[in-house]
Amino acid sequence: MVEMHVFGLTLDPESKSPIVVLRELDGETVLPVWVGAVEAMAVSLALNNENLPRPLTHDLMLLTLRALKAKLLRAEISDLREGVFYAMLLLESREGRVRVDCRPSDAIALAVRAQAPIMVAEDVLRRAASWEDRRQSPHVEAPVPDAATDMLRQAGARKDADHLGGRLLREGSLPPEEEADAERFSEMLRSLEPASRRKM
Numbered sequence: 001m002v003e004m005h006v007f008g009l010t011l012d013p014e015s016k017s018p019i020v021v022l023r024e025l026d027g028e029t030v031l032p033v034w035v036g037a038v039e040a041m042a043v044s045l046a047l048n049n050e051n052l053p054r055p056l057t058h059d060l061m062l063l064t065l066r067a068l069k070a071k072l073l074r075a076e077i078s079d080l081r082e083g084v085f086y087a088m089l090l091l092e093s094r095e096g097r098v099r100v101d102c103r104p105s106d107a108i109a110l111a112v113r114a115q116a117p118i119m120v121a122e123d124v125l126r127r128a129a130s131w132e133d134r135r136q137s138p139h140v141e142a143p144v145p146d147a148a149t150d151m152l153r154q155a156g157a158r159k160d161a162d163h164l165g166g167r168l169l170r171e172g173s174l175p176p177e178e179e180a181d182a183e184r185f186s187e188m189l190r191s192l193e194p195a196s197r198r199k200m
Contacts (some may be wrong), residue, residue, distance in 0.1 A: 001025075001121055002125060003026075004022040004025060004118050004119070005118060006043060006047060006108065009021065009040055018035050019032045019033065020040065020042035020105065021033075024106075031124075033085055039103075039108075043105075046112040063112055072110055073090040074119050075089055075090075075117070076120075077118070077124055080127045080128055085128075087106075089102055089107055131170060179200065
């Protein structure tokens with residue numbers, strides 16, 4: 001198997017579906033994996049080290065594994081059938097090792113969070129290259145900033161803008177020592193427009 005890492009996220013130019021781009025750890029081989037918007041968001045959150053107040057599904061899975069004294073050893077993308085990738089999680093607990101069937105998107109999201117290796121079967125890479133040639137999918141040079149990150153930035157800006165906007169409505173103006181916040185308020189409003197304009 002070949003060890004790969006998440007190179008980034010991008011969008012399929014035709015279907016606008018999110019793509020997680022895997023790249024060989026010590027090489028140039030690239031593997032695009034089409035995923036759902038929720039899974040792309042989960043991967044983006046992990047890549048950007050974003051901490052949310054409450055755990056999302058993949059965070060919960062990882063917390064559950066730790067509570068059970070189990071460990072994710074690695075995620076394996078083990079098969080490709082008719083354009084669909086298949087994956088397994090290799091887990092280790094006090095009872096031994098076990099493989100669990102899962103979707104590649106979930107495997108990748110968990111592996112990024114657990115800082116576990118992502119392994120891809122060499123046969124899958126060969127067949128994926130042939131499949132991509134038939135689909136005429138674009139070669140991904142460098143993933144662009146993804147919409148998931150934009151959504152997080154907008155959410156934070158909205159929260160701050162709501163706070164300052166509320167103060168302006170209640171008090172009519174900001175105290176002199178906080179006049180600089182007026183410019184920050186304007187900047188927040190500008191930041192609500194997505195930087196990448198790429199939707200998931």
